[in-house]
Amino acid sequence: MNGKILSFFILFLCGFYASAGIKFTPVQMNIDDFKRQKSTTVNIESTGISTSKIYEINAFKWEQNDKGEDILVKDDTLLFNPKIFELKPESKQLVRMGFSQSPANLKKEQAWRIIFEEITPVVDKSNLTFLFNFSLPLFAGKQVSPKLDVNIQKTSNTSYLNINNVADSHAKLIEIIVLDQNNKEIVKKNIVQYILSGKKVVVDLGDINVNGRLKLKIKLEDQAEYLEFPIKV
Template sequence: MKRLTLLLLGAAWQVLPASSQGLAIAPIMIDAPAGGGATSLTVSSGLEHDVTVQVRVFDWTQKGGEDQLSPARGVRFAPEIFALSPGSSQVIRMSVPDTDGQGAWRVIVDELPNQKASAPEGAAQLSIRLRYVLAMFAGKPGAPQAVQASLAGDGLRLHNESAGWLKLHNLSLETESGDAATTGPGIVYLLPGSQISIPPPEAAGFSTLNYSVEGQAYATRLRQVR
């Protein structure tokens, strides 16, 4: 995902998976109705102190090989900001518009600063707060075999030729002789008909992209683009 600004007003934001220690979020991938309607997620606190949480929803597209986020239009949800005491939970109820099964959103859950907390005299004014980034789709996943891959001077290009979204794991590049090198982040999302670019590998001579979807391994031949 295109990185959001992480350093704000002297505080560091740590981007974590939705199941990381601290706040627990379920589900970690949100399924929204293709024809519009209601969905929800639950945020629970495993922290030992009170915390204030903010939820934001962004429309998600992929253009120019990158993720593009903009404030969501037509998505209603509440509450947007709420407090959690240790061991408590909050359900966030959402209503999404009819997208004919093509809706894709990023849901970002932030721990907000504790205004009552004060650092000891002389201590650095830097605190670590948590950010969780989730995917929400209003359609079914596409065919895993629909991934097309090419190598160009600007990197590895992945294209989704299916009508559904794809979630790829364990990307690696392989040579004809069987030598392989891991590439890209741990998870890559491909929206329907969209393309994502990944920084090029340091080595050359790769001919195949390996990846997995839902634990199943797949491979596709690389096209060389000059």
Template sequence: MKRLLKYMLVVSCLGVEAVYANMVISPTQMYLGDKARQRSATVVMEATDLTEPKSFEMFAYKWSQNAQGEDVLEPEQDLLINPKNFVLQPKTQQIIRVGFSRPLTKEEMAQERIWRIIFKEIAPVVEEDTLQFLFTISVPLFVGKQDAINVTATPRYQNNRLFLEIENHAASHVQISSISILDQKKQAIATSSEMKYLLNQQKHSFDMGQIKLSDLKNYILKLETDKSEQAIELKMKG
């Protein structure tokens, strides 16, 4: 029996802009702050080298993390998305606006709230026995006050591997994009390129590999985050 095989590629946008299958999405993070009484943010999807149109449907989800640090998404009906459906033609771009029907109050902006905006590709009509790859692209929307970075790092060993538990003590998110352990000569002796969002009061263990540290005060932790263009450095606690 003939079958139509479909594969869904789920991707989360990281960095300033993201390129997926001849498409560019910018920005990869949306923010709504209280400075200009904003009520909407925009994201742009551009077709760079597409040869055929792609259709998308938009969805919004409230985003949280459970006690294990796993992402939890709940459908959100109150967030406005325009357009909800669109067709991206080759060599064109589509602007999508996401927001609320009115400006938010200072009280509503006092603490960060977070959503995930999902671009879900709609399957085109194709011949049977065709293998399809369909994209689901996720862009975060951060609404409200953004606190300064406030994290701690706690080392632990498991099966001769060093894990660093990074805990976010701020009332807003932080995105960790890379971690380096520096010796007294500021040379990196261990690195991790795992990218991870830590929502408020969340933590995550990063695998730094098979490395043995001596006195912790001899080492510095260097973090690349979305909170600053410059890396931050901090001491580890043990």
């Protein structure tokens, strides 16, 4: 029986994350002011793994299309120390990353995905090998107050919420609630979705069997209060 290798791609979207015995801290990196800071660090910790793992790090410029789908293009302007490392069982590794030169046009926040790719080991041909690749977001530029523009489009049996991020930095959705005129909850969705600056996402709200004016509440990460919008279905 020939050995098989299965790769898994995991996006980090929480305060900290541990999977396959690997924990990253932090899971989102920010460089706000390049006059004072040109680099940042991430700590990787192994907990409970039985064998060493080798990772190679690469950066990808992160954009989104008109549907909110991610577009990643490899970018060599980011440097890593170390770029390749071995993570042994019950150990820690500190990785520093920074730009060889400051990104241009930082009036609007820019985004990257930092990919930690597990390098294929020499495998026993009789075994099934699982490889885990990890992706962390890196944002460069000032984080500003959120500003969203929303509207609903309704088909015969489905309502779609269009959310446009018109601020100069990203927003991260974590919850969407729709209330009727009596403040009765008719839709609640837990969601983990980044919207980059100037981009849009579309959220399926299902069949809303209520017509007229409603209230939309959106919870963003790192925001204490919900953003509220009047909407009409």
